[in-house]
Amino acid sequence: MSNAVSALQGEVYKGFATVADVGPSGMIALRGDLGAAKLKGAVKKATGVAVPGMRKAGFAGDNGVCWMSPDELLILCPYESAGDMTTALQEALAGTHHLAANVSDARARIVVSGGDMREVLAKLTPADVSAAAFVPGDFRRSRLAQVPAAFWMADDETVEVVCFRSVARYVFDILKNAAIPGSEAGFMGT
């Protein structure tokens, strides 16, 4: 068996904010009726996290559940447990219209940390990432420069970004470029 590696292989850049590849990370795409009790129960049982509301993300330990669209969730978990969790979801939801797929290798997960991490994001996305509009617990799908990406805040100084694996290098490089020391715009007031 070949070893699983992330697209960026753990690369780290330290600018005025730190941009770092998280490495292999478990992700499950779950589609279905998010309002259904059966799906809510299955997600809670598999991840320990309740289905979050619109544009929210919930976390418990190593697991997270992110609201992607009115009928889609992105479940985050350790890379090794994604397979078992996918099977558990599929078994729990058998008989209902749903899709649960292990998409761990489909995306790259990058973490941007540091007091000025909002500056880095704000340079690249049209989404409002000010402290008034974007706080821990929020989840936003938008774009970073020319490609789609989603991001959420792990805490007040850390934002995590997911993008497709095929554009991982591009996203890492634009984040890196936005975090070059001396390029702080000072606009986010941090």
Added chain:
Amino acid sequence: MLILHCPYCGTDADETELAPGGEAHLKRFGPGSQDADFEAYLFARENPMGVHFERWRHANGCGKWFHAARCTTTLEVFGTYSAQTLDPPQEIRDAITAKRPGWRWRDFA
């Protein structure tokens, strides 16, 4: 810059997050229909100065299609609404009437 409120994920998405989907509320004429109807379905489009109805997709966001009512001359947006409808909801029509009394677009008024 056009900013549309996505009715599915509740964000005010700017134009760069969206993909345009052309004119809204087209009625499909498929196999077995009259040639004139099929031609109109394929090619005949409104090109108004003023009130217009369009389809948009929140491509760099939740990925959902939705409808938007806006003015082509001022870029004013009257409102956005669900894609699961065949005609504009009453509150959208009322919002347009308040700003553009006597408006007409295809069969809607």
